[in-house]
Amino acid sequence: MRIPTEWLKEFIDVSDKTTEALAEALSISGTEVDSIVFPWEYIHGALSGRVSQVEKHPNSSDLLITKVDIGNRQIQIVTSDMTVKQGEILAVIPAGGSFEELEIRERDIRGVTSEGMFLSLEELRLEDESLSVFRFDDDVEPGLDVRKLLGFDEAVIEVELTPNRGDCLSVVGIARELSAFYDVELKIPDAPEPDEGKERIEIQIDDENCYRYTALLLEDVKVGPSPLWMKKRLVEAGLRPRNNVVDITNYVMLETGHPVHAFDFDRFERRSIVIRGAEENEPLRLLDKRDVVLEKGDLLITNGKRPVALAGIMGGYDSGIFEDTKSVLLEVAVFDPVTIRKTSRRLGVQTDSSYRFERGVDTSDSVYVIKRLADLMVRYAGARAESSVCDVGQPRESKCIHMRKWFVDSVLGTVVPIKKIPRILHSLGFGLKERGDGWEVKPPTYRHDIEQEIDLVEEIGRIYGYDRITSKPPRVMPITTDLPEETVKTRRARRMMTSLGFDEVTNYSFISPDSLQGIESDEEPVQLKNPISIDMSIMRPNIFPGLIEVASYNYRRQNRDVRIFEVGRVFKKTEELHLAILATGRENPSDYSDKRDVSFYAFKGVLEALLDIFGVSATFSVNDYSWLEKSCRASIYHEGKFMGFVGIFDKERAERAYEIKSGELYIAEVALDNCPRDRRQNVRKVSFSPFPRIFRDLSFLVPSGVDYETIEKSIWECSPDVLAEVNLTDVYKGKGIPDACKSITLTLVFESFNGTLKDEDVSKVIERVVSCVEKMGAKLRDS
Template sequence: MQFPESWLRALVNPKLSTDELSHRLTMAGLEVEEANPVAPGFSGVVVARIVSAEPHPNADKLRVCQVDAGTGALLQIVCGAPNAAAGINVPLATVGAVLPGELKIGVAKMRGVESSGMLCSARELGLSQDHGGLLVLDASLAPGTDIRKALDLDDTLFTLKLTPNRADCLSILGVAREVSALTGAELVPPTPRAIKASIHDVLRVTVTAPDLCGRFAGRVIRGVNARAQTPAWLVQRLERAGQRSVSALVDISNYVMLELGRPTHVFDLDQISEQSLEVRWAREGESLTLLNEQTIKLDASMGVIASGAQPESLAGIMGGASTAVTLDTSNIYVEAAFWWPQAIAGRARKLKISSEASHRFERGVDFEQIPEHLDLITGLILDICGGQAGPIDDQHVNMPQRQAVTMRLARCQRVLGIPVSHAQVSTTFERLGFVFNATADAFIVSPPSFRFDIAIEEDLIEEVARIIGFDNIPANPPVAAAVMRQAPEIQRSAHTIRAEMSGLDYQEVINFSFVEDVWERDMLGTKDPIRLLNPIASQLAVMRTSLLPGLVANIRYNANRKQSRIRVFELGRVFSRNDQVKDGPLTVAGIEQPQKLAGAVWGGTNPDQWGLATKNVDFFDVKRDVEVLLDGRTADLRFAALAHPLLHPGRSAQIMLDGKQIGLIGELHPKWVQEQELGTAPVLFELTYDSLCTIAMPSIKELSKQPVVQRDLAIWVSTDKTVQSLLDTIGRTIAADESLRVVQDVRLFDQWKDPSKQAAEEKSLAFRFSLQDTEVTLDDARVDACVVKIRQALETEHQARPR
C-alpha cells in the first residue's frame, strides 16, 4: 500500500521525523518497505508566468518568451515546447539552478538569442515521463514561488508491506489510527457533514443472500455533472497513492476507498434496467462484462448485484460495464455494503482478475460506519459534481456478531516476559479504540467493527506488545533446567534415517506433494487420486500416493544435464483415500497420510576412477542398501516377486518384514525407461517410515578364539524353488538342532543352469557354510555331520539332490 506522508499527517501529526515515523510503523508490524521522496533533488526552480511568447527570428520551432519570475523584471527565455503560450504558469529553472542529474543552468545563446534560464517539463524535473510540453501549473500560484513548496515536492511516499490480517490498515485512516495509538498524537479523522435529502428518490434493493451480504446501503443522486474537473489536491493525492485519475465520479470513489478503506460503487442509475436491484448468488450459465471489458462466466459460488435477470456487478470485486458511469451520466446510485469475507475470498483469483475492492473485502471491511462513509462520498460528489441527493437506504441483513475476547493479565506478562502493569494495558486498549471491561486480573474486550484480526487471547497480547514496543521488551535468554533425556536405543528418528541415507551415498531431495495426474494414473495405477481444488499449476493436479515418480523425474532432470551418476532419496508423506481415517488433530477424515522413505539410483555403482571397472548399478546393489537400513532385522526380512506398473515385471519385489509388506524394490519398467529417455533403468525402492523407526536391540555375543571352518554344498533343485525358501529351511534346521549351532553363516555364492537346455527344469545352487565353536576346534567329522544334516533337510523339503 502506497500513500504520501502529507496525507497521513493531515489525520495525525506526531512529533516525529520521517525516518522515526517509518521506524515506529515497522516495529509495530506495519513494515515500511520503501520511503522515497516524491521528486528527486533539485534547486533553483520557481513558478513563472509567461507574459509573451514570440517566434524565434532564426528558428521555426523555438519561441522567445518573456516571463515573470517574481523578481520585478521580465526574463527572456528561449523555449522549444509546443505548448509555450502567454498567460500560463510553468516551472522556471533560473540561472544557477541544479536539475536532476546534476544539470546546472546558466545563461546561454540559442540561435543568436540570449536565454536566462530554462522552462521545464515534468520529465526534466523528474516528476514523470511526460515530455510533450511544459508542465502547466495552477494559475493561482504566485510567480517566484519555489516549485518544491508550491507542489509539495518535499513530501515522502510510504510503501507499506502489510500482513493479510491487518485489513484495517489498507487505508490512510487505519494507518493514522495506528500512529495515534503508537505515539499518543491526536487523531483527526475525516468528519462528513450530514447530508440532508433534497429529493425523495429511493432505489428498491432486495438482499436474498444473507450469507453473501450482511449490510447494504445506498442513495440516489440526480443531476450530477460527470464532466466536472477533479480538484488538483484530490488528483495529487490519488496519483501519489498509485491511482490514475479517470473522471470526477470514479476519482471520488477511489479517494474514499483509499482514505477510509471503504470500497464503494457508483452505478449509472439510468442504465439499471428494472430500476431495482437484487443482491444474490449467481446462477449457473450467467455471464457478466466487467469494467475492464473482460467477460466472465459466473457460477453459484459468486455473488452478484443484479437488475431483473441480468447481473450488473460482481459483488465485492468489480462493477459491470453496462451500468458504469460515463462522462454523460447525470443520475447515479452510490452503493456501500458489507460483504462477508468468506463470500469474496478466492473469487477474484479464480477469475484471474484483481481489484482493490476484493483485496479489502476478502480481508474484512468496517461494517458499522457505512452511513457515515456514504455521507462523506456524497458530500464530495455534491461539492465537485453538484446534484441533489436522496435519503440513505440502509438494510441490516446479517450483521457480524463480535464475540468478546478475554485477556488475562498474568498470561500477558508470562508470554511477553515483562511485568506489564494494569494501567499500561488499559492505556493500550484505549489508544487502540477498543471497548473493554477490566477486572483486577483480566480484560474483556469487544473487538471494533474494523478489526477482524481480534479473535483470541493471543491477539490481544500481540496488541499490547506492539503498542508497548518490541524494542522495549528485553531479549533475555530463556531460563530452563538442562535435563538430559534418554533416547530409546531401539527408536530411530527421521533425522537419523536421513543421516544413514547420506552415509549410503544418497542425496536428499524434496519434491511437491502434488503431482501430475498421468503419474498416478499410468505409472502407479491409482484409480481415484485425491484432486486439488485449486492447483498452483494445471499439471500438478493430484496428491501423490508414492514418492517414486518424483524421484524418477529428478533422475531425468539431472540426466538431461549430463549427470552420469545419480543417487537420491526423499522422506515425505503420501496421500490416499481411506474411509477408516477419522478427523483428529493431525488427521483428515477419509485421507491416509503415512510417511515413506524412497530412493532411486541410476548410473555407476561407484564414481569413475582408474582402479575400478565401470559397472552400472543393479537390483542387488540397491537391495543391499535396503538390508543395511533394516540392519539387525534381516532375519525377518523377505523379498517376494511383485507385479507393479512402475517396475520391471521380472526384476521387482515386495519387501516383507515379519510377514507384512513394508515396501517395494525394483528396476524401472522398460516402458518408462524409454519414455523418460534414460538409456538404462534406474533401480527404485520405497519403504514405510514406521518400519524404519524401530531397530533391533543390539545383542552381545562371545568372540571365539577358535578357527572358522568353511564347507561348500552344491545341490540341484527345481527352478521354481526360490533361494529364500531354501535359506528358510536351513535356518529352521539349525534352530531345531543344538548340534548345528556351530553354523555361524550361510551364503549363496553360485547359481548355474545347463546352457545346452533351453528350458532347464533344474538349477544348481552352491552354498558356503561358515562353522565355528567358541570352546574347541572343529574336526572334520563334526563339520561333515552338520553339512549332512542340512543336506538331508533340503532333500526332504525341496527334493534337492547333490550335484
C-alpha cells in the same frame, strides 16, 4: 496499501518525525511496512520555465522552437506541441536531468539544437493521455524545482495489512494507529452539512446482509478532470485518476476506508433503491463490461426492477458514470463480509471495495462519509444536493468486554503499569469503565476484530511494547515419551544410506501422471484437484519416480555416477514411510583404482546391509513388473510380508522418457513401516558360542538353472544345529568350468554351545551336506 505521508499529515501532526521513524512506529505497533517509496523519483532535474520566445521551425511545420527562461539561464527547446505560447510557465527538464530511464541531453531536432523537454500531465502520470504540455499558473517563478512546486517530494509508505485489521485500510486508519503510538491527537475535520434537497430517495433493505444503506442525490454534476492535488494523492496511493466523480469516490474510500459508489441516477428507470438477494441465474453487466451470472446468496442493489450494482463489489455498467452524467446518486453502505467474500471469490472479481467489505467496514460513519463525499462533489464537480441524506439501517453497537488486570499481566508475562492501560485503550478509541478486578471495555465500532478479552490484551501489548517484556526460560518438563517410529526409522535410514555412500535427495510429494504410466498398482493414486501444473498433480504412491527424475537431471549435466536415496512419505489410502535407492554409473566414483560400474549384486548388497540393520530377514523372488528389466526384477519379502522391490529400470523407457542413454539404473524401494522398530526387538541373548569355530570350504559346480537359494536352503535343511553360517565366498565362471555352469565356493561355519567340536563330527555333517546339495543338481568339485 500505499499511504502518502503528505495526506497522512492532514490528520495527525507528525511533522517532527522522519518517514523512517513513522515506518518504524507502525512496524513496532503491528502494521507491517513493506517499503518506503518516492513515486516521483523518475523525474530528475525538472524546473519551472517561462517561455520567452516562440518561433517556427525552419525545417518542419509540426515543430516550434522556444526559448525558455529557467531562472539562472535561458535554454532552447524544440517542441511538437504547437499550442505553446510566449509567457506560459511550463515544466521543463533541461539537459542533464533525466526522465524515467532517459538521460536528457542536448540534441539536434531536424537541424535545430534542443536543450531539454517539456512535461505533460501524461508524463507526470496524472492523466492517461495528454494533448498538450502541462502549464503552471502564471504567478509561478521560473527556475523552481517542479517536484517541490507540485508537492511531489514526499514519501509514500507501503504497508501490508493483516486480514484482521480492515480498519487500517485507509489514510485515517493509519493516522489513528500513529496517534495511539505517539499519543498525539487525531484530527478529522467535520464535513459540512449538505444543502437540504427536496427529493427523498426511497430505500428498501430486503436482505439482512445489508446492514445499512445511506444515499444522497446530487444534480448539476459536471464530469471533468479532478484537481491536481487529488490526482496526485490518488496516483501516490496507486490508483489511476479517471474523472472528478469517480476520483472523489476513490478518494473518500482511501481516506475513510469506507467503500462508496456513485450511480448515474438518470439511468435508473425507477427512482428508488431496493437491496435484495439475487435470483438464480440473474445476469448483470458490471462496470468493467464483464457479464456475470448470479446465484442465490449474492447481494444486489436494484432500482426496484433491475439490478444496478453487485453489492459491495462493483457497480453495474448501465448505471455507471460517463462524460455526460449530470445526476449522481451517492451510495454509502455496509454489507455482510461473508456474503461479499463468497460472491467475490466465486466470480473471481476482487475490487478495492470488496476487499474492504470482506474485512469489515464501520457501520457508524456512513453519514459522515456521505457528507464528505457531497462536500467534495459540490466543490470539485459543480454538484448541488437534490435530496437530503437518506439513511436506512442501524449502526451496530459494539459489545462490552470485561478485561481483568491479572489476565493482561499473566498473558504478557509482565506487570503493565496500571495507569498505562486506560491510556493505551483510550488512544485507540476504546471506551473504558473500571469494574471489579479490571475494566469494562467498549471497542470502537470500526474494530470488528475485537471480540474477547485476549483481543484487548494484544492491543495493550502492541502499544506498550513487546521489547519491554523480559524473557524467561521455558518451564518444560523432561520428555517421558518415545520418539515416533517414523522419526527413528527415518534417522536410521539416513545414517545407513549416507554411510553406504549414497546422497540424499528431496523431491516434491506430487509427481506427474506420466511417471506412473504403466506402473501397476492396486490403488488409484490420490490426485490434486487444483494442481499448479499437470506435472505436479498426483500424490506419489512411490518415491522412485522422483529418483529417476533426479538421475536424469544429473545425467543431462554430465553427472553420470549417481548414488542417491530418499526417505519420506508416500500417499495411498494412508500415508506410509518408504525408502527408495537408485544407483547408476560407477560403483566407486571417487576411487580411480576402481573402474567397475555398479553391478546388480553390489546394489543388492547395499540393500541387504540396509535391510539387515532394519531387522529384516529378506527373501527375494522374481516378479513381473513391466517397468523393470525382465532379466532383473524381484520382490522383497520379510516374514511373508511384501516389503518392496529391486531391479533394473526398463532401459528403453530410461532412454525415451528420461534421456538416460547409457548404463543401468538400479532401483529399489522398501516400505519401512513393515520393518520392525528395532532389529533386536525379539532377540535378547548374544547368539555366538564361546567355543572355537570350525570352517570348511566346499566348491560346487552348479548348472545355471539352479538358483543359489535352492543350494543354501538344502544345506540348512539337512544340517544339525552345529551349522552356524553358510557364506558364499567365491563365484567363478570360465576356464575349466563347463559352459552352462558356474562354480560356487561356500564356507560353512560350525560351532557348538556345548563344547569344542571334533573334526570327525564336522566331517560327518559335510558328507551329508554334499549329498543334499548334489541332489539339487550341483556337483562337488575336487579340491
